[in-house]
Amino acid sequence: MDGVVKGDAVKGGAKDTVGAFISCFEIAGAPEGPLAGLSFAAKDIFDIAGHQTGCGNPDWAKSHDRALEHAPLVAALLGAGARLLGKTHTDELAYSLMGVNAHYGTPVNAADPRRVPGGSSSGSVAAGLVDIGLGSDTGGSVRLPAAFCGVYGLRTTHGALSLAQTMPLAPSFDTLGWFARDLTTMDRTAAALGLPEAQAPTRLLLPVDAWARASAETVAALGPALGRLERCLGAAVPAILAPEGLERWFECFRVCQAAEVWQTHGAWVEAVKPAFGAGVAQRFEMAARIGAAQWAEARAVREGVRTRLGDMLGADTVLVLPTGPAPAPLRETPEPALDDFRQRALALLCAAGLGGLPQLSVPAGGVEGGPVGLSLIGVPGADRALIATAAAAGLEAVHSAG
Amino acid sequence: MDGVVKGDAVKGGAKDTVGAFISCFEIAGAPEGPLAGLSFAAKDIFDIAGHQTGCGNPDWAKSHDRALEHAPLVAALLGAGARLLGKTHTDELAYSLMGVNAHYGTPVNAADPRRVPGGSSSGSVAAGLVDIGLGSDTGGSVRLPAAFCGVYGLRTTHGALSLAQTMPLAPSFDTLGWFARDLTTMDRTAAALGLPEAQAPTRLLLPVDAWARASAETVAALGPALGRLERCLGAAVPAILAPEGLERWFECFRVCQAAEVWQTHGAWVEAVKPAFGAGVAQRFEMAARIGAAQWAEARAVREGVRTRLGDMLGADTVLVLPTGPAPAPLRETPEPALDDFRQRALALLCAAGLGGLPQLSVPAGGVEGGPVGLSLIGVPGADRALIATAAAAGLEAVHSAG
Numbered sequence: 001m002d003g004v005v006k007g008d009a010v011k012g013g014a015k016d017t018v019g020a021f022i023s024c025f026e027i028a029g030a031p032e033g034p035l036a037g038l039s040f041a042a043k044d045i046f047d048i049a050g051h052q053t054g055c056g057n058p059d060w061a062k063s064h065d066r067a068l069e070h071a072p073l074v075a076a077l078l079g080a081g082a083r084l085l086g087k088t089h090t091d092e093l094a095y096s097l098m099g100v101n102a103h104y105g106t107p108v109n110a111a112d113p114r115r116v117p118g119g120s121s122s123g124s125v126a127a128g129l130v131d132i133g134l135g136s137d138t139g140g141s142v143r144l145p146a147a148f149c150g151v152y153g154l155r156t157t158h159g160a161l162s163l164a165q166t167m168p169l170a171p172s173f174d175t176l177g178w179f180a181r182d183l184t185t186m187d188r189t190a191a192a193l194g195l196p197e198a199q200a201p202t203r204l205l206l207p208v209d210a211w212a213r214a215s216a217e218t219v220a221a222l223g224p225a226l227g228r229l230e231r232c233l234g235a236a237v238p239a240i241l242a243p244e245g246l247e248r249w250f251e252c253f254r255v256c257q258a259a260e261v262w263q264t265h266g267a268w269v270e271a272v273k274p275a276f277g278a279g280v281a282q283r284f285e286m287a288a289r290i291g292a293a294q295w296a297e298a299r300a301v302r303e304g305v306r307t308r309l310g311d312m313l314g315a316d317t318v319l320v321l322p323t324g325p326a327p328a329p330l331r332e333t334p335e336p337a338l339d340d341f342r343q344r345a346l347a348l349l350c351a352a353g354l355g356g357l358p359q360l361s362v363p364a365g366g367v368e369g370g371p372v373g374l375s376l377i378g379v380p381g382a383d384r385a386l387i388a389t390a391a392a393a394g395l396e397a398v399h400s401a402g
Numbered sequence: 403m404d405g406v407v408k409g410d411a412v413k414g415g416a417k418d419t420v421g422a423f424i425s426c427f428e429i430a431g432a433p434e435g436p437l438a439g440l441s442f443a444a445k446d447i448f449d450i451a452g453h454q455t456g457c458g459n460p461d462w463a464k465s466h467d468r469a470l471e472h473a474p475l476v477a478a479l480l481g482a483g484a485r486l487l488g489k490t491h492t493d494e495l496a497y498s499l500m501g502v503n504a505h506y507g508t509p510v511n512a513a514d515p516r517r518v519p520g521g522s523s524s525g526s527v528a529a530g531l532v533d534i535g536l537g538s539d540t541g542g543s544v545r546l547p548a549a550f551c552g553v554y555g556l557r558t559t560h561g562a563l564s565l566a567q568t569m570p571l572a573p574s575f576d577t578l579g580w581f582a583r584d585l586t587t588m589d590r591t592a593a594a595l596g597l598p599e600a601q602a603p604t605r606l607l608l609p610v611d612a613w614a615r616a617s618a619e620t621v622a623a624l625g626p627a628l629g630r631l632e633r634c635l636g637a638a639v640p641a642i643l644a645p646e647g648l649e650r651w652f653e654c655f656r657v658c659q660a661a662e663v664w665q666t667h668g669a670w671v672e673a674v675k676p677a678f679g680a681g682v683a684q685r686f687e688m689a690a691r692i693g694a695a696q697w698a699e700a701r702a703v704r705e706g707v708r709t710r711l712g713d714m715l716g717a718d719t720v721l722v723l724p725t726g727p728a729p730a731p732l733r734e735t736p737e738p739a740l741d742d743f744r745q746r747a748l749a750l751l752c753a754a755g756l757g758g759l760p761q762l763s764v765p766a767g768g769v770e771g772g773p774v775g776l777s778l779i780g781v782p783g784a785d786r787a788l789i790a791t792a793a794a795a796g797l798e799a800v801h802s803a804g
Contacts, residue, residue: 206608206610206640208608208613208614208621209614211610219640219642220642222640223640226639227637235628235629235638236637237629238610238613239621239622240614240621240622243617243618
């Protein structure tokens with residue numbers, strides 16, 4: 001093993017003042033490569049050879065062996081020259097969005113320490129501890145923390161990148177994603193992982209039913225970033241995303257996700273009876289109760305959603321919408337209110353998940369000190385086109401100005 | 403009296419094939435004036451000297467005397483040179499939006515005869531029987547029928563024009579309005595009635611929560627008209643109209659309107675016990691039950707709405723939104739479904755009513771053969787600025803092309 005240093009000292013002298021890391025160590029990347037000079041951290045669901053993959057729950061760590069090899073995407077980043085500086089906290093079994101972990105604590109949101117960071121490894125990127133934060137996004141675990149912490153986050157096209165040796169949650173939704181503080185790093189990472197360039201979109205669609213789910217202050221704060229996109233691509237055309245209502249899309253997402261979660265982890269949960277924090281425990285109980293008929297019905301609704309998204313989106317089109325409904329909740333927010341927020345957020349986040357679509361969240365302003373994100377959703381394979389569009393529109397300048 | 407001819411022959415030889423008129427006659431306008439050469443009809447709530455004002459209900463006609471003089475706005479149109487060709491049907495006591503009258507039948511929607519025309523005098527204008535249809539707009543009785551019938555309709559700024567000798571419904575909401583088939587006639591009428599020109603707006607606000615209430619097909623159909631406005635005024639900026647939810651605005655409207663309706667007509671309803679059609683009867687029963695505390699609470703909410711609208715809108719700003727949620731319902735739609743539609747429509751229509759704001763509906767496309775309208779809302783006094791903005795953006799061309 002390369003020099004493994006457990007503790008809170010992130011290699012390079014930076015201290016993990018935000019509590020983002022569950023363990024710090026260094027694994028050098030290849031001496032040359034497109035990511036040479038960049039550092040990264042991986043959310044603690046990716047196997048790192050010789051380390052315990054903990055998945056945010058102590059009972060998981062106890063009941064699983066150490067990893068024998070790197071997850072292929074971790075290996076790919078190392079092979080491209082990036083160095084790995086540690087494992088970052090995850091919500092328990094990644095089945096949440098808020099970044100609150102009952103066992104390991106809640107990392108600090110460096111952009112606004114009063115607020116939760118969102119669920120995944122964004123804390124490390126926002127605090128400047130690493131250049132790239134590797135995460136997974138099933139329901140929004142990259143997009144929402146990116147928005148909460150004022151960094152860029154990409155949920156990749158479903159199936160485009162391997163999630164082998166990475167804890168699955170709901171396989172038909174699970175995707176790789178990552179965070180960075182600038183679009184150049186976002187695109188370098190995408191290229192290093194083998195994502196192809198794609199046709200630049202020329203048409204913006206503004207799903208009014210999604211926008212209507214965001215707070216008035218959030219909508220107002222996103223105006224300047226949207227304006228930049230419109231100067232590049234023309235005025236956004238209003239459209240309804242979900243003729244049957246976004247509640248129905250969210251409910252379809254909830255049922256499909258929960259059924260897959262139980263299929264993936266139910267046997268382990270029943271055998272080990274792990275201690276879960278509030279919220280997570282309730283979601284596993286809910287997942288255990290999804291019946292076959294309910295799941296089948298939700299899958300049928302999902303097919304309709306995919307048809308609708310296919311009809312709306314061509315390679316020339318991007319959807320532009322708020323990433324989340326509001327800035328991150330305050331840290332002291334109790335679980336029922338956090339769960340309310342989570343459900344409101346999922347009504348915005350579920351479209352890309354249901355459709356297997358890539359979504360890029362860009363930092364695009366602030367509300368009462370908390371960052372908010374503007375998202376671009378494209379057709380499958382448009383991952384890098386979304387990054388290129390954000391760069392062409394000068395969205396980085398909005399970020400810097402904000 | 404000028405030549406009074408009861409019957410279905412509209413002066414000039416045109417026959418009232420759409421059933422828009424309750425009585426046809428001709429009263430000549432002044433020999434010269436800005437509206438010379440134009441004809442008009444007035445909804446049967448405006449007093450016409452020597453005629454019975456019927457207000458859409460036989461018991462009203464029986465229990466009220468003939469009018470001794472013209473309502474001032476009728477007199478003003480006559481004085482400006484327009485000739486009056488008759489009285490058009492109204493929903494009972496104007497307390498509806500659909501144009502369905504249990505006593506006198508439902509006029510034909512000339513733009514799509516399968517659909518209801520909407521409640522007021524639009525049928526006459528859409529069928530080409532008159533140039534100007536004089537109506538009143540409390541909750542949307544000009545705006546919605548204009549959209550349904552594919553014509554222009556203006557709800558004027560509250561209090562800008564006299565409603566003397568015109569049946570009141572809910573005085574703090576009641577406004578004069580009219581219909582025409584082109585913007586030139588709309589503006590000639592506005593000028594003849596004394597509305598001043600106003601500063602042209604330079605900024606479009608797109609209230610996403612209102613747009614989200616329209617059907618997907620309606621939103622799509624309005625795209626070209628919105629695009630023309632945006633080429634003129636720049637991309638519309640998304641905004642949330644009602645941070646507390648449009649349901650709450652609609653509920654506030656419903657309570658305030660009903661309380662005023664009962665205050666205005668309750669004594670007559672209790673004394674005469676008139677026969678009302680379905681829907682109208684239920685609304686009067688509901689109105690009778692609004693308590694003082696409930697009304698006071700709704701008035702307080704309304705103050706908040708007015709503050710919100712004042713904060714959002716400056717003289718430089720117009721709100722752009724769908725007039726109604728969808729094209730007009732089919733004629734055979736039963737009352738409960740019509741009432742559902744009415745409530746959906748009022749969530750879109752209530753903002754201008756609560757705020758006392760002018761709103762112009764322009765015909766802007768069609769969905770399954772039924773016209774849909776795009777609306778502009780401005781600050782008080784912006785009535786003619788809305789007409790000028792629609793003309794400058796070339797919205798008439800969308801109408802013609804549609």
